Amino acid sequence: MIRRFLSFFEPFILMLLGTVLLASVLPARGMWGRIASDAADVGIVLLFFLHGAKLSRDAIWEGARNWRLHLAVVATTFVVFPLLGLAFANVPGLVGPVAAGMVFLTLLPSTVQSSIAFTAIARGNVAAAVCSASFSNLIGIVLTPALVAVTMSGMGSGIGGQGSGISLAAVESIVLQLLVPFVAGHLLRPWVGGVIARHKGLLGIVDRGSILLVVYTAFGAAVVEGLWSRVSGADLALIGGLCAALLGIVLLFTWLAGRMLGFSREDRIVLLFCGSKKSLASGVPMAGVLFPAAQVGAVLLPVMLFHQIQLIACAIIARRYADAASVAEGKAEAAAVI
Template sequence: MSSAPDTPPTRLQRLFRRIDWFIIALLGAIIVASFLPARGRGAEILDILVIAAVAWLFFLYGVRLQTTEALAALRNWRLHSVVLACTYVLFPLLGLLTFLIPESVLPHDLVLGLVFLSLLPSTVQSSIAFVSIARGNIAGAVVAASFSNLAGVILTPLLVALILGSTVGFSGAAVGKIALQLLLPFILGQIARRWLAAWVIRHKRLTSFTDRASVVLVVYSAFSQGVVGGIWSKVSVPNVLVLAGISCVMLAAMLWLSSALGKVARFSREDQIVVLMCGSKKSLATGVPMATVLFGPALVGIIVLPVMIFHQIQLVVCAVIARRLGDQAEPALVA
């Protein structure tokens, strides 16, 4: 008995599949927090849940990251050194230039958010996906992005302390919070990896849902605190538009710099794509939880706003670039 042929998906179904529900959830968290922020006892309970969510996120990072991948960076040290230089040297220098933006153009707290954005590690999943689409060195991208996040657990807080410490009141207590909420769960995840890695792989959808749900929870908490502190009286629609414009300029500058650096280093086409994609991105999933640990409650909401806007822009722009690079590689692969 022959089975009926599969019917092709409708246009509506294709559109439904393309929707990034994670982004929809993040926007929903902001809207709910704007109208129904956590207050009083609810806010106290939410604070405890956020601490647990952040610890869970970094525990999962520790379980997922193969220690051998980080050590493998030593074998291709030139490639990964260039990616790290883009992420933690060139991008932060670009971020420092935003201090020149007058407060009449952009509120100072949003400028701090742009600087914080520049100090974050690279994305993992999207960087690897775009390198794959562009037909670059996928193995190199896995190591480069993973190593960037591993380094970021230590480097990002250090750079925040160095650059923004006096501005945001960075103290010894903050160092203790970093060690307790970020570093300790990550180390425990690395230790538990030998027992839990296979389980995490088998239940990838479940763990992916829980870590994304944790980020949504952290965003709701951050914007709840921001709304209570009057965030929307500090941020206007023109501010958001200016922020989006500056994010576009920062991304364009980093795409040009990372591309030029890959060529100057005389990397192969595949490795140049790794530098381009991994060296120009910043991680929302890591940045939002870090902000809750590094900054005071009144600042968190406004600090993470630039990170969220930049995240959307980088996904759209890099998807287009990756597709074009992949199309350019097709004739060579066919030949």
């Protein structure tokens, strides 16, 4: 029974949960807290450098093609989602930073790996999924912080360490920790791209290790400030329910939108999976830059719960699409034989 339950969780999610537990029991304090925070900053820089180096120039240019599909994905990711996030943040019972986290979740770009993987399983347009997911992440580097400043300035979330708006220090952090490493990695791709391709396993460890370090420092700082005295088990259940409802609404919207826009089956699958995803890999370091350390842990709770829910739901949907495609192919082969 326990093994079957754990099978719904990918190993990285279990590591994230373990990191949150460790930060809750043994948060970094004093000098060690400063060391961990500095190490997390280095991890953020390295993470976005690698993201920039992994994104090919061809993927950027391809993002301009099949523009109706890519525009639909971007509109869902950065317009429909944020509008829903603002509505969900007003649900009674949400703690301030957690309500900010619900909005922040909806402002993030789409995932890359899982969007492409689920599209491939469902027999959708994989090339278009690569372009849409990559394009979403590319513009999200700039658009997500801008949307945070516009939508969350009056929420009292302390963006950039201030009570409202986004501070000059936060803009500087965004540029130096996110944009500059990303651009530098992309410009150095001709020299480092081959190394990255040959050492995907090692770089995957660095990639996920950076996220775990940021999560540890974020939750550790939040625990020191009394996170678990403000967020109860009932709050976690409420957040999980809201994340599930949010995902359900967006999945229904993308399914209907794909049909209304007249997309092919393969492109409808791309819109369904790329449009409904939110990136944990981008969300964790961005939260570390945009929010005060003591609030990052609470802000990330919706992001982490939504990430796991979307993986489980989309895995089931992708498998059903694949089964339907197999049945259709079997009927076609039988008809051809007759």
